[in-house]
Amino acid sequence: MGTRKKVHTFVRVKPTDDFAHEMIKYGDDNKSIDIHLKKDTRRGVVNNQQTDWSFKLDGVLHNASQDLVYETVAKDVVAQALDGYNGTIMCYGQTGAGKTYTMTGTTENYKHRGILPRALQQVFRMIEERPTHAITVRVSYLEIYNESLFDLLSTLPYVGPSVTPMTIVENPQGVFIKGLSVHLTSQEEDAFSLLFEGETNRIIASHTMNKNSSRSHCIFTIYVEAHSRTLSDEKYITSKINLVDLAGSERLGKSGSEGRVLKEATYINKSLSFLEQAIIALGDQKREHIPFRQCKLTHALKDSLGGNCNMVLLTNIYGEAAQLEETLSSLRFASRMKLVTTEPAINEKYDAERMVKNLEKELALLKQELAIHDSLANRTLVNYDPMDEIQIAEINSQVRRYLEGTLDEIDIINLRQIQEVFNQFRVVLSQQEQEVESALRRKYTLIDKNDFAAISAVQKAGLVDVDGHLVGEPDGQGFGLGVTPFSAKPGKKSKSKKTFKEQLRPSTPPPKPVAFEDFKNERGSEINRIFKENKSILNERRKRASETTQRINAIKREMDVTKEALNFQKSLREKQGEYENKGLMIIDEEEFLLILKLKDLKKQYRTEYQDLRDLRAEIQYCQHLVDQCRHRLLTEFDIWYNESFFIPEDLQVALKPGGSIRPGMVPVSRIMSLGEDAQDKFSQLQQVLLPEGPDSVAFYNAKVKTEQKHNYLKTMMGLQQAHRK
Numbered sequence: 051m052g053t054r055k056k057v058h059t060f061v062r063v064k065p066t067d068d069f070a071h072e073m074i075k076y077g078d079d080n081k082s083i084d085i086h087l088k089k090d091t092r093r094g095v096v097n098n099q100q101t102d103w104s105f106k107l108d109g110v111l112h113n114a115s116q117d118l119v120y121e122t123v124a125k126d127v128v129a130q131a132l133d134g135y136n137g138t139i140m141c142y143g144q145t146g147a148g149k150t151y152t153m154t155g156t157t158e159n160y161k162h163r164g165i166l167p168r169a170l171q172q173v174f175r176m177i178e179e180r181p182t183h184a185i186t187v188r189v190s191y192l193e194i195y196n197e198s199l200f201d202l203l204s205t206l207p208y209v210g211p212s213v214t215p216m217t218i219v220e221n222p223q224g225v226f227i228k229g230l231s232v233h234l235t236s237q238e239e240d241a242f243s244l245l246f247e248g249e250t251n252r253i254i255a256s257h258t259m260n261k262n263s264s265r266s267h268c269i270f271t272i273y274v275e276a277h278s279r280t281l282s283d284e285k286y287i288t289s290k291i292n293l294v295d296l297a298g299s300e301r302l303g304k305s306g307s308e309g310r311v312l313k314e315a316t317y318i319n320k321s322l323s324f325l326e327q328a329i330i331a332l333g334d335q336k337r338e339h340i341p342f343r344q345c346k347l348t349h350a351l352k353d354s355l356g357g358n359c360n361m362v363l364l365t366n367i368y369g370e371a372a373q374l375e376e377t378l379s380s381l382r383f384a385s386r387m388k389l390v391t392t393e394p395a396i397n398e399k400y401d402a403e404r405m406v407k408n409l410e411k412e413l414a415l416l417k418q419e420l421a422i423h424d425s426l427a428n429r430t431l432v433n434y435d436p437m438d439e440i441q442i443a444e445i446n447s448q449v450r451r452y453l454e455g456t457l458d459e460i461d462i463i464n465l466r467q468i469q470e471v472f473n474q475f476r477v478v479l480s481q482q483e484q485e486v487e488s489a490l491r492r493k494y495t496l497i498d499k500n501d502f503a504a505i506s507a508v509q510k511a512g513l514v515d516v517d518g519h520l521v522g523e524p525d526g527q528g529f530g531l532g533v534t535p536f537s538a539k540p541g542k543k544s545k546s547k548k549t550f551k552e553q554l555r556p557s558t559p560p561p562k563p564v565a566f567e568d569f570k571n572e573r574g575s576e577i578n579r580i581f582k583e584n585k586s587i588l589n590e591r592r593k594r595a596s597e598t599t600q601r602i603n604a605i606k607r608e609m610d611v612t613k614e615a616l617n618f619q620k621s622l623r624e625k626q627g628e629y630e631n632k633g634l635m636i637i638d639e640e641e642f643l644l645i646l647k648l649k650d651l652k653k654q655y656r657t658e659y660q661d662l663r664d665l666r667a668e669i670q671y672c673q674h675l676v677d678q679c680r681h682r683l684l685t686e687f688d689i690w691y692n693e694s695f696f697i698p699e700d701l702q703v704a705l706k707p708g709g710s711i712r713p714g715m716v717p718v719s720r721i722m723s724l725g726e727d728a729q730d731k732f733s734q735l736q737q738v739l740l741p742e743g744p745d746s747v748a749f750y751n752a753k754v755k756t757e758q759k760h761n762y763l764k765t766m767m768g769l770q771q772a773h774r775k
């Protein structure tokens with residue numbers, strides 16, 4: 051890949067008794083051909099200024115057997131197709147020069163078979179040599195005559211003639227011809243039958259449809275798809291080998307052709323010159339647009355011309371003096387093609403299903419690896435599955451507590467958890483931003499600072515002083531307002547502000563902690579009650595979880611002791627010699643009792659462990675509720691506090707529900723630690739130390755869930771009522 055290759059060009063000279071020795075000479079390396087023209091022989095026809103031409107090619111095949119032609123021209127292209135490279139071999143030349151002989155050969159004589167049957171043979175031989183791959187072979191045979199498409203294999207009984215005309219379709223996988231039958235062949239013989247079927251149809255068509263077979267382009271395509279048989283490889287390759295027998299390249303006769311012949315000639319000349327244009331454009335790395343769609347031939351071959359495929363052009367010429375004009379024209383075409391470079395690339399595709407399977411396998415392996423790693427590092431079993439809502443809620447609560455200062459640190463468990471912690475930081479931050487903004491909106495009327503009309507209206511109403519300060523703004527601790535000062539002079543602070551303040555707030559508000567106690571007995575009593583209720587449920591569950599943990603640890607210790615005793619008994623028995631009775635082991639009573647005891651302990655352990663898991667799920671859920679209640683309590687308190695102590699009385703009317711202004715809260719300076727007392731902290735610590743099973747998370751009891759949900763709904767209703775009061 052990545053290396054640029056030239057289009058390989060070869061010349062095959064049709065054997066003749068009348069070879070023009072004086073005119074056609076081959077180079078010693080068999081890679082060049084020189085043409086010498088006697089000036090007087092064909093005067094006026096060929097440019098009479100030039101009498102000598104020299105063409106450099108990749109090989110000249112003179113008197114070459116079909117075998118040698120295949121070896122030289124096609125073998126490598128076919129071989130590379132099995133590695134995923136598309137390949138195209140085309141025969142170009144005037145009618146009768148040997149294109150069909152080269153491509154198909156004679157169907158009667160095996161020895162004279164052409165490139166098509168040999169290519170099929172090589173493909174099947176190579177498949178046999180590659181047992182590691184499952185390779186499928188398909189073939190199609192297309193004829194293009196006067197810009198119409200014909201399926202040379204449509205006569206097969208299982209295909210049938212197509213109703214709609216064939217069309218060339220492009221998709222990301224490449225170009226294909228809609229309506230063209232493509233035949234799966236599992237062995238050489240089947241493939242040959244298809245080839246012969248096509249050849250027969252070509253000949254029949256030339257009689258029944260009155261079309262000259264040398265006037266059409268024929269494309270025989272071999273499609274290869276190779277999957278590795280080793281399951282792990284999700285890559286697979288596809289390739290196409292196009293074997294193209296082009297229509298005769300001869301120029302239109304000078305003697306004024308007409309009708310059908312003229313039409314044919316026009317189509318052929320056009321399509322061959324479009325073919326040349328497309329190939330040359332492909333070789334030009336600066337060219338972005340390649341004119342593939344100009345004719346059916348180039349369009350059908352779009353993904354198999356130049357570009358990323360191996361390309362061979364074989365030019366068939368006559369060796370006789372009488373045909374020299376066409377020979378020259380064909381050789382010119384060949385030498386132009388030789389300049390074109392291509393960049394063959396493998397057509398690699400991915401089997402999505404296999405890929406997913408492989409990734410799943412890999413994932414499972416890595417999880418195992420992690421588990422081993424954890425156990426070696428003496429970490430309690432860590433869960434690496436994606437988090438559910440409850441776990442996320444728990445992290446959110448941790449983050450909030452951390453920000454409040456009621457949680458000293460957040461333990462690192464795994465990468466996923468760390469990422470979620472950061473994520474929740476962002477969530478909390480954006481919520482707080484919103485809170486602050488809505489608080490501002492509730493407390494102040496925000497005015498667009500460019501809306502001077504609105505500003506002056508507000509000024510008139512006396513809500514804003516001349517400097518743009520909002521009336522009632524607390525000194526030095528006010529929030530940024532949506533109004534910029536009109537006056538640029540900072541020294542000109544308002545004198546009226548102070549007086550306002552003094553007038554509106556004659557007494558200083560009580561300290562927040564004191565006010566909070568009042569609030570809890572007053573408007574906040576209902577929410578506070580629910581908060582306390584949930585907290586006590588939470589504490590009770592934590593206590594139970596802690597007790598269960600202690601029991602589990604005790605059972606575990608006892609299990610260890612019992613196991614040890616059992617092992618001792620066993621070794622004793624082995625030393626003393628064993629008793630067997632009809633194949634049954636005889637053990638003494640002591641050992642028997644130990645076994646029973648261990649069994650019993652294991653059962654207990656399992657039950658307790660299950661209880662613990664249930665409890666932990668409940669705790670997570672309760673914690674979430676408690677956090678929500680706490681948040682609500684603080685928010686409501688702040689609203690209440692502002693309403694009660696900061697808002698001027700004459701504004702209270704506007705603040706009534708439905709009024710134009712809503713009071714807001716000062717951002718919660720989280721002074722109150724409503725949360726954890728010593729008992730809380732202790733039981734949390736207990737929890738962290740709990741042994742965890744890999745599936746300990748994410749489970750919670752439906753009953754508890756319903757119960758807690760009920761509680762939560764009650765909280766919300768209580769809040770709404772409190773608000774209405």
Ligand code: ADP
Pocket residue numbers: 063064065143144145146147148149150151152264298366
């Ligand atoms: P084209 O397809 O270019 O019109 P054909 O392949 O039909 O030409 O060749 C015309 C005739 O010449 C056929 O009868 C073919 O068998 C014969 N012929 C062409 N090339 C050779 C060759 N290299 N050796 C023997 N016979 C040939």
Ligand code: MG
Pocket residue numbers: 146149150151263264295
């Ligand atoms: Mg032919």
